[in-house]
Amino acid sequence: MSPQPIVFIVDDDKAVRDAVHLLCEAHGLQVESYASAQAFLDSxxxxxxxxxxxxxxMPKMDGLELQAHLAAHQIELPIIFITAYSSNDKVKLARNAGALDILEKPFQPDVLIDRIRTAFKSTK
Known part of the structure; x- marks a missing residue:
């Protein structure tokens, strides 16, 4: 039996990070949270x-830079971006680079959980 997949949350906003973490736990998902892209990469x-x-x-390494880093190292993790800036050019870049979805903050909790479950199905 393979281990349960993990929701890796990477967000510099502690309130968002904690809320998404608790939401995932409430839905029985295994979850880990990181305050920066570098903290995620380090672990x-x-x-x-x-x-x-x-x-x-995010400051220092933003989400797009982390996405590019993972792709360059052939690490294939589905990515659900969350952002407060949906009209931003970065959203277009994220989608073009293969993001599974992009949700605008504040997002509906059930929508995020649905996207996470979809992401898990895409890794099997």
């Missing part, structure tokens, strides 16, 4: 399946 092992719930706009 991630490529053999761990799951999906990323990733903020586009």
């Amino acid at each position: 991630y092992a490529p053999d761990r399946e799951g999906c990323l719930v990733l903020d586009i706009c």
Whole structure:
């Protein structure tokens, strides 16, 4: 039996990160949260399946840079971007680079959970 996939939350906004973490736990999902892209990279092992719930706009390494880094290292994690800036050019770049979905903050909790479950199905 393979281990349960993990929801990796990467968002510099603690309130959002904590809310998404609790939402995922409430739905029985295994979840890990990180305050930065670098913190995620420092702890991630490529053999761990799951999906990323990733903020586009973060200081230092933003979500697009993390997406590009993962692609360059052939790490295939489905990415659900969350953003407060849906009209931003970064949204177009994220979608063109293969993001599974992009949700605008504030998003409906059930929509995020549905997208996460879809992401898990795409990894099987």
